Amino acid sequence: METRSEVDRLQEVYHEYAVRGFGQSKWSPANKGNQAIWDECHGKLRVLLRRAGFFPLEARRILDVGCGGGEHLAAFEAWGARPENLFGVDLILDRIRLAQQNHPRLTFKLGNAEALPFAEGAFDLVTVFTVFSSILDGRMAAKVGREIVRVLASGGAVIWYDFRMRSPLNRHVRGISRRRIQGLFPGFKMSLETLSLLPPLARRLGALTHLLYAPLSSVPFLRSHYLGILTKP
Numbered sequence: 001m002e003t004r005s006e007v008d009r010l011q012e013v014y015h016e017y018a019v020r021g022f023g024q025s026k027w028s029p030a031n032k033g034n035q036a037i038w039d040e041c042h043g044k045l046r047v048l049l050r051r052a053g054f055f056p057l058e059a060r061r062i063l064d065v066g067c068g069g070g071e072h073l074a075a076f077e078a079w080g081a082r083p084e085n086l087f088g089v090d091l092i093l094d095r096i097r098l099a100q101q102n103h104p105r106l107t108f109k110l111g112n113a114e115a116l117p118f119a120e121g122a123f124d125l126v127t128v129f130t131v132f133s134s135i136l137d138g139r140m141a142a143k144v145g146r147e148i149v150r151v152l153a154s155g156g157a158v159i160w161y162d163f164r165m166r167s168p169l170n171r172h173v174r175g176i177s178r179r180r181i182q183g184l185f186p187g188f189k190m191s192l193e194t195l196s197l198l199p200p201l202a203r204r205l206g207a208l209t210h211l212l213y214a215p216l217s218s219v220p221f222l223r224s225h226y227l228g229i230l231t232k233p
């Protein structure tokens with residue numbers, strides 16, 4: 001059974017974000033700081049996938065849980081994955097509609113990841129980009145974690161990217177510690193690194209982003225996220 005109160009809360013929160021136009025303002029891909037965060041994350045992700053032996057991606061089946069508008073999933077197509085092997089799931093209808101509109105070659109499903117509409121072992125990779133930080137109810141988080149474990153093939157991996165610290169500017173988000181990540185995927189081999197300059201700071205760098213992003217993000221306590229891979233035994 002789904003965690004109804006958390007589903008309702010998430011729907012309200014994402015409705016509020018949409019009404020306040022965050023997609024076009026603070027999260028806008030036109031902001032140079034947001035671009036730098038994206039480029040750093042995707043650059044490191046490609047290295048990580050290569051090191052873990054997932055390239056070439058051509059035959060890999062990939063699921064993006066909490067896919068939002070599908071941009072991360074679309075990047076996998078650009079890196080060589082076949083569109084028919086790329087799937088996204090999200091709870092929010094508007095986000096799924098946007099994803100379908102922007103990336104019609106990929107498959108997007110509206111639904112709660114507490115019950116994923118896929119068979120056991122169906123995927124080589126399951127990606128979660130800033131999803132668990134949005135889920136404040138531990139019961140929902142645990143169920144989503146179990147579903148991800150179920151749909152992953154043995155030897156497959158979870159790609160994790162999420163806040164490691166809470167944001168004082170957004171009470172709807174929490175940081176996820178290494179211990180909690182491992183707890184969601186018990187028995188998985190976990191490798192994590194810190195990255196991403198604190199977004200409120202990165203977004204203010206403006207024209208100086210290309211000069212300042214790298215030195216500032218090299219300061220460990222200014223890095224807000226974990227990126228990593230968790231391999232299913």
Ligand SMILES: C[S@@+](CC[C@H](N)C(=O)[O-])C[C@H]1O[C@@H](n2cnc3c(N)ncnc32)[C@H](O)[C@@H]1O
Nearest residue numbers: 066067068090091092111112113129130131134
């Ligand atoms: C912060 S957004 C990130 C979206 C996208 N992954 C990205 O990085 O651009 C978190 C997403 O997770 C989705 N989400 C949260 N809980 C979910 C659940 N139980 N089932 C499916 N999607 C969920 C939300 O609807 C939202 O689109």
